[in-house]
Amino acid sequence: xxxxxxxxxxxxxxxxxxxxxxxxxxxxxxxxxxxxxxxxxxxxxxxxxxxxxxxxxxxxxxxxxxxxxxxxxxxxxxxxxxxxxxxxxxxxxxxxxxxxxxxxxxxxxxxxxxxxxxxxxxxxxxxxxxxxxxxxxxxxxxxxxxxxxxxxxxxxxxxxxxxxxxxxxxxxxxxxxxxxxxxxxxxxxxxxxxxxxxxxxxxxxxxxxxxxxxxxxxxxxxxxxxxxxxxxxxxxxxxxxxxxxxxxxxxxxxxxxxxxxxxxxxxxxxxx
Numbered sequence: 001x002x003x004x005x006x007x008x009x010x011x012x013x014x015x016x017x018x019x020x021x022x023x024x025x026x027x028x029x030x031x032x033x034x035x036x037x038x039x040x041x042x043x044x045x046x047x048x049x050x051x052x053x054x055x056x057x058x059x060x061x062x063x064x065x066x067x068x069x070x071x072x073x074x075x076x077x078x079x080x081x082x083x084x085x086x087x088x089x090x091x092x093x094x095x096x097x098x099x100x101x102x103x104x105x106x107x108x109x110x111x112x113x114x115x116x117x118x119x120x121x122x123x124x125x126x127x128x129x130x131x132x133x134x135x136x137x138x139x140x141x142x143x144x145x146x147x148x149x150x151x152x153x154x155x156x157x158x159x160x161x162x163x164x165x166x167x168x169x170x171x172x173x174x175x176x177x178x179x180x181x182x183x184x185x186x187x188x189x190x191x192x193x194x195x196x197x198x199x200x201x202x203x204x205x206x207x208x209x210x211x212x213x214x215x216x217x218x219x220x221x222x223x224x225x226x227x228x229x230x231x232x233x234x235x236x237x238x239x240x241x242x243x244x245x246x247x248x249x250x251x252x253x254x255x256x257x258x259x260x261x262x263x264x265x266x267x268x269x270x271x272x
Contacts (some may be wrong), residue, residue, distance in 0.1 A: 020152060024101040033162045035177045036247075040160030043067070043122065049159050058138040060236045061188030063124060068144040074162055079222035081199040083107075083167050084149060085172060085183050086114045086178035103234060104150075104186040111153055111181040115128040115170040117163045118147045118185075118196070128172075133184070134176025137169055143224045147196070150184040151175050163181035187223065194233040 026107050047064045050055050057063070088107035121141035128135050133150040137157065140146055153173030166261040174181045187196035198219035226235065 002012065033164045033165050035158055035161050037158075038257045039162075040123075041159050043070075043160035047124075049125055050127070055125045055129045055136075055138070057126055058140075058146060058148065058188075059130060059133075061145055061191045061193060063140045063146055067122065067124060068138055071122045072142045072144075075124070075142040076165075076223070077119060077145070079199070079220035080201050081118040081147070081187065081196055082116060083200050084116045084118045084147075084185055085109050086116065088113065088172075088183065088197045091182060093118050104148075104184050105196060106182050106184050108182045109172045109179070111171070111173055113172040113181075113185055114156075115149050115152060115172055117157070117165055117167045117169050118187075118200075119145070119165045121145075121163060123159050123161045123169065125159045126157065126159045128175065130176075131177070132177035134178060135149060135170070135173065137174075139163060139169070145224070146188040148186045150186075151178045151182060153181075178247070188236075189233070192233040192235055194227075195232055198228070 004048070004179055008188055020178075044050055047067045049067075083108040086107040086109070091106040091108045094253050119141045121139040124138045124140040124146070125145050126135075129138055130150075133148075134154040135154065136150040137152060137155055138146060138148045149170055152170040152175065153175055155170045157167070157169035163169055172181050173184050178184075184215040185196065187194050190221075198217050199218075199221060201218050219230050220230060240241070
């Protein structure tokens with residue numbers, strides 16, 4: 001085989017790989033939003049995205065109303081979600097009988113595997129301020145729907161960045177309280193955590209996902225006021241195993257601050 005023939009085969013192989021990537025991107029309905037540092041920084045400052053208090057509120061399913069408004073203006077929402085881990089395998093789902101405090105979906109994948117945005121939205125927090133969740137990233141979607149992705153090795157998307165459905169936002173890891181590399185994925189709305197499984201339709205499942213996720217009912221939640229049957233939601237509770245200690249610490253800090261303020265006022269009053 002001549003050198004020219006070898007080069008031709010190599011170029012052909014590279015072009016084929018690129019075409020496969022493009023086809024997969026189209027089939028997943030995903031696109032990529034470019035990162036604008038100035039735009040992202042402006043959002044961080046305006047909405048206090050880097051604050052731990054913001055992360056706590058997001059975990060509870062509550063986002064800044066103005067951020068929701070902006071996400072609604074910039075995002076598309078068809079009532080479905082994309083499976084967020086490329087070739088990820090379903091490990092544990094929504095509120096299993098042996099652990100009703102587990103209000104999310106665990107997906108196993110090798111460390112470094114891409115974590116994808118389940119829908120268009122704005123990255124509302126990316127950090128490690130929530131204890132057992134390790135490196136966690138939150139995305140606020142149209143109408144105030146929220147998704148979170150925990151235990152990441154690192155982040156690809158930036159806080160304050162607009163992202164599109166299927167866009168890479170992080171890498172699977174085992175940070176925080178995790179026995180091994182996996183992604184703990186939660187879906188929230190209106191101060192409640194909801195079962196995301198039925199919103200992941202067949203066309204948005206990655207090739208590697210296994211039977212338990214494929215053999216389940218499907219639903220579409222387009223209108224926030226009309227939650228479909230089969231989508232269970234529960235109020236976020238402080239007793240959650242993975243997050244309870246962090247919340248207790250936050251509440252304790254607030255109480256201590258309040259006590260100190262009261263004592264300071266008393267001292268001022270007595271000096272009068």
